[in-house]
Amino acid sequence: MNYTHPEDNEEYQGLKIQRAMDKAPTIRNPYFKGLKKRPEYSIDDYVKGILDGNMAILAQAVTLVESSVEEHYHKAQQVIERCLPYSGKSLRLGITGVPGAGKSTFIENLGMDIVGQGKKLAVLAIDPSSEKSKGSILGDKTRMEQLSVHKNAFIRPSPSAGSLGGVARKTRETIILCEAAGFDVVFVETVGVGQSETAVHSMVDFFLLIQLAGTGDELQGIKRGIMEMADGIVINKADGTNIQKANLAKTHFQNALHLFPMPESGWAPQVLTCSAFHHLNLDKVWQMIIDYAAFTKNNGYFAEKRLSQSKYWMYETIEQQLKHNFYNNPLIEQQLQQIETDLMHNRITPFIAANNLFDIYKKSF
């Protein structure tokens, strides 16, 4: 039963890294170039370039969106605002799964199918933890060797700066730019272990969970609640002696999903098996996503969900700003620890503690 999947093979991993490193100096990398020499494009230049589908200008506009420089922020907002009327036409797919579930191979091979049909595909990511590793550009190129050099694909690693809220905002704005640049499909990838799934779920049309067959150990990493967000679950690495286990896992997940109420979309989440590595059943996965889009466009949920996502992000942003303003107030910073200590020693109720802090805050205006 100790079947080692070829993808998990060290030699294979090493080979992939080696190949990518060989290629690295020749890879066109406008993101990196942008950091070295800031281009002097005007807002008009950006908008025109994006609407023309110019990939280099799109990449530089995304760099502007991700910049923490105040001036860039304002410029970026104007570019986005002008692109807004041309946005909204792509199919947005969220992809999550624990490390090792095979997300990269899945994206690489499903992505190649999509661009093979003449469609333009953008692959974005949300990984607030990537700040530590500082830019996983090489990583992303390594992970998606063929896709990363395809003319109809735009791959962008997770913005690395700041809070989840900040990262999510940048990714959502990048979706707008990609759509204005004529991209038909947008993937937003995330790792199913943190809080970023809610963020991704709130910006995509279809949320796909990639799982592995297994009796539990592999699933321990996935956060509670994620399964219930999924519009579809794919059991990956269903090949070789794994097939039987994958089918069993499929049945388990199907039974579990029956215990949940029907989602608002009216779409009963499906469970499929596939082998991204061996390119098995990826067509069925894609068909499921297409079916979902047709189904929800027909019943009105597709448009309704996008509107409620816009509202969600507005209210979410307001709340983040309110909290940021509160917790960064010098008087609050000064008092919070003492009040928390009182709370921990049961000297004060949570409600009195909150009221006391709020009184301090109000007096500071």
Next chain:
Amino acid sequence: MNYTHPEDNEEYQGLKIQRAMDKAPTIRNPYFKGLKKRPEYSIDDYVKGILDGNMAILAQAVTLVESSVEEHYHKAQQVIERCLPYSGKSLRLGITGVPGAGKSTFIENLGMDIVGQGKKLAVLAIDPSSEKSKGSILGDKTRMEQLSVHKNAFIRPSPSAGSLGGVARKTRETIILCEAAGFDVVFVETVGVGQSETAVHSMVDFFLLIQLAGTGDELQGIKRGIMEMADGIVINKADGTNIQKANLAKTHFQNALHLFPMPESGWAPQVLTCSAFHHLNLDKVWQMIIDYAAFTKNNGYFAEKRLSQSKYWMYETIEQQLKHNFYNNPLIEQQLQQIETDLMHNRITPFIAANNLFDIYKKSF
């Protein structure tokens, strides 16, 4: 297969209501009396009465907690603060399930077992929707005929005023008062269809989900995410020809729970069947709860969870106040609708919309 459970029998329901109405005039109801003639107790009177375990004074103190009169609020807060050092010693059990799952009979019969052991039991509820029906006191007395007249039981319907946050605060403060009055066990009941489960989950030690056997229809009402909060699931009405279905449901839930990661508590949620009506297996359900408490007290999670619940409520209250202040600002109230319309017509991004509103808010200070 059309087994009608005796509890769902109309005649039985009618009988219960009739019996309660017959009793109503003679039921000692300090809550109702309190509303008619506000008692002139001092803070000292309240605290002494509560610590002496005087049920009438406890009931009046809870009425004070629930009052929307500013003066009562301040008095209540002082009573609570003085009771705080005597609180924390009960076992707090959250109970949820859709209407019809048999929660009342479950609470009545398990409750009678608990008071039968000489323990003191408080039964509270959170149901923000109860505002419409204005006081379900008779309802609660009807629902728990024997328990409601037992000297060691204190039954209190959901506070009916205000937002979920307000209702939750009042219930949490009532728990403190009940504990100071020497209650050993506190039940907090909620209906598993709204947002109140998260609130209940955040104030109890053990969260119990009551389900019915069935192929789906009965489960449609339960909110997504609730199953993952449960420390235990009970399939109720497992009697007569329902037994087989209940056992099947038990297996389904057990399999589903295996797909979730182990909760932080280190306790693997259990699934049991019972018939509250026929008093079958209620001892096993109670044993599970006792086992959980012993297990989590031993690994430190019990105390840790209570501390994190205190923190949760403090931060939750702060956020509610921040939002309340923002959305009740006259300038925001005036602008919000227009900005939301712009958002819905894709004329503005959610982030710009939020920033614009926040700028308006800041200028108003």
